[in-house]
Amino acid sequence: MQRRELRVILVSLIVSFILTGTKFAAWFMTHSVAILSDALESIINVVAGAFACYSIYLTGKPKDQNHPYGHGKVEFFSIGFEGAMIFIAGCLILFKAAQYFFIPTELHKLDQGVWLIAGTTLANLMLGLFLKREGQKLNSLTISGNAKHIMTDVYSSIGLIAALLVIHLTGWEWIDPAASALMGGLILRQGYQLMRTSISGLMDETDMHVVDKVIQVLSANRRENWIDIHNMRVQQYGNNYHIDCHLTLPYYLELSDAHDELKAIEHLVNASFASGEVEFFIHIDPCIPSCCHYCRLEKCPVRQEVFTGTIVWTKENVLPNRKHGE
Numbered sequence: 001m002q003r004r005e006l007r008v009i010l011v012s013l014i015v016s017f018i019l020t021g022t023k024f025a026a027w028f029m030t031h032s033v034a035i036l037s038d039a040l041e042s043i044i045n046v047v048a049g050a051f052a053c054y055s056i057y058l059t060g061k062p063k064d065q066n067h068p069y070g071h072g073k074v075e076f077f078s079i080g081f082e083g084a085m086i087f088i089a090g091c092l093i094l095f096k097a098a099q100y101f102f103i104p105t106e107l108h109k110l111d112q113g114v115w116l117i118a119g120t121t122l123a124n125l126m127l128g129l130f131l132k133r134e135g136q137k138l139n140s141l142t143i144s145g146n147a148k149h150i151m152t153d154v155y156s157s158i159g160l161i162a163a164l165l166v167i168h169l170t171g172w173e174w175i176d177p178a179a180s181a182l183m184g185g186l187i188l189r190q191g192y193q194l195m196r197t198s199i200s201g202l203m204d205e206t207d208m209h210v211v212d213k214v215i216q217v218l219s220a221n222r223r224e225n226w227i228d229i230h231n232m233r234v235q236q237y238g239n240n241y242h243i244d245c246h247l248t249l250p251y252y253l254e255l256s257d258a259h260d261e262l263k264a265i266e267h268l269v270n271a272s273f274a275s276g277e278v279e280f281f282i283h284i285d286p287c288i289p290s291c292c293h294y295c296r297l298e299k300c301p302v303r304q305e306v307f308t309g310t311i312v313w314t315k316e317n318v319l320p321n322r323k324h325g326e
Contacts, residue, residue: 004134004138005056005134005140005143006053006056006057008130008143009052009053009146010053011127011130012045012049012052012146012150013050013052013053015124016045016049016150019042019045020042023035023038023042023116025116026112026113026116026117027039027113029109029112029116030107030108030109030113031107032113032164033096033097033177033180034163034164034180034183035113035117037093037097037156037160037180038117038153038156038157040092041089041093041153041183044082044089045150045153047085048078048081048082048085048086048149051078052082052143052145052146055074055075055077055078056075056140058074075140075142076198077198078142079142079145079194079197080194080197080199082145082149083145083190083191083192083193083194083195083196083197083198084191084195086187086190086194087188087191087192089187089191090184090185090186090187093180093183093184094184094185096180097177097184098181101177107173110164110168111168117157117160117161118161120157121154121157121158124153125151125154127150128150131146131147131150132144135147148194149190152186155186156183159179159183163179164176206233206319207234207236211234211315211318211319212315213272214278215313215314215315217272218265218268218269219312222296224297225250225297226265227291227294227296228285228287228291228311228323229245229246229313229318230245230248230317230320230322230323231244231246231283231319231321231322232244232245232318232319233245240278240279241277241279242278242279242281243269243278243280243281244280245280245282245283246282246284247261247262247265247282248284248285248286248287248291249261249284249287250286250300251286251287251302252301262280262282262284265282266278266280290323292305292306293305293306293307294307294309294310294311295307296310
C-alpha cells in the first residue's frame with residue numbers, strides 16, 4: 001500500500017511541477033496579477049507534494065520501541081504544513097492584488113493566456129479527481145489533503161478564466177486585481193481548513209464517523225455475553241486506528257472465554273474497514289447486579305434482577321466512562 005501511495009503522490013508532484021511552469025509562462029506573457037496568483041498557489045502544490053512523499057515514507061515504517069503506535073501521525077504534520085504554505089500563499093496573493101490596485105500594470109496577449117490557463121485547469125481537474133479517488137481508496141489523509149488543495153486550485157482557475165475573458169471582451173483591467181483578491185480569500189480559507197484538520201489529528205480529536213461505524217458493526221453482531229461497552233476512545237495514526245474501550249462481561253467467564261470475546265470484536269471491526277488496521281485495547285469489567293436488567297444472557301446462572309430491555313448503543317452512551325444504568 002505504501003508503494004502505491006508513493007506512486008500516486010509522485011504523479012501529483014510531477015504534474016504540479018509542469019503546470020506551475022506553464023502558469024508562470026502565462027504570467028510572463030500577460031503580466032496578469034490574477035495569473036501570478038494562480039502560479040504562486042501552484043508552487044505550494046510542488047512543495048507540498050515533496051513533503052507528502054517524505055511523510056508517506058515515514059508512515060510506512062513499522063512500529064518500533066520509540067514509536068509503539070507507528071509513524072502515521074506524520075500525516076497530520078504533512079497536511080498542516082501544506083495548510084500553512086497555502087495560508088502564506090493566500091496572504092502574498094492579497095498583498096500583490098492590493099499593490100496592483102494602486103499601481104496597475106498593462107495586460108498583454110490575454111487570449112493566449114486564457115488558453116494556457118484553461119489547459120492547466122483541465123489537467124488539474126483530472127489530477128484532483130484521481131487523487132480524491134485514490135485517497136478514499138487508500139484511506140490516506142496526505143493524498144486526500146493534496147486532492148482538496150488541487151481541487152481548490154481548479155475552482156480558482158475556473159474563476160480566473162472567467163475574469164480574463166471579461167477583461168479581454170470589455171477592457172476592464174481593474175477586474176484583474178479584484179479576481180486575484182477573491183482567489184486569495186478562497187486560498188486562505190482552504191489553508192485554514194487543512195491546518196484545522198492537522199491540529200485536530202495531533203490533538204487526538206475523536207472522529208465521530210469512525211465511532212458511529214464501530215458502534216454500528218458491534219450492534220449488528222452483538223453477542224449475549226457483551227453486556228456493556230463504554231469509555232470508547234478513538235485515535236488515528238495514518239490510515240490505522242487505535243481504539244480503547246471497556247467491555248462488561250459475565251464475571252464468571254474463564255479467562256480463555258473472555259479472550260475469545262475480545263478477539264471476536266477485533267475481527268469484526270477489522271473486517272469492516274476496507275483499508276488500514278484497527279488495533280483494540282479492551283479493558284474487561286465484570287458484571288454487577290445493576291447490569292442484570294439490560295443483560296441479554298437468557299441462561300445466566302447468577303441473575304439477580306429481571307431483564308427489562310436492551311440498551312441501544314449510541315455514541316452518547318458508549319463514549320462516557322461509566323457503565324450503562326449507573
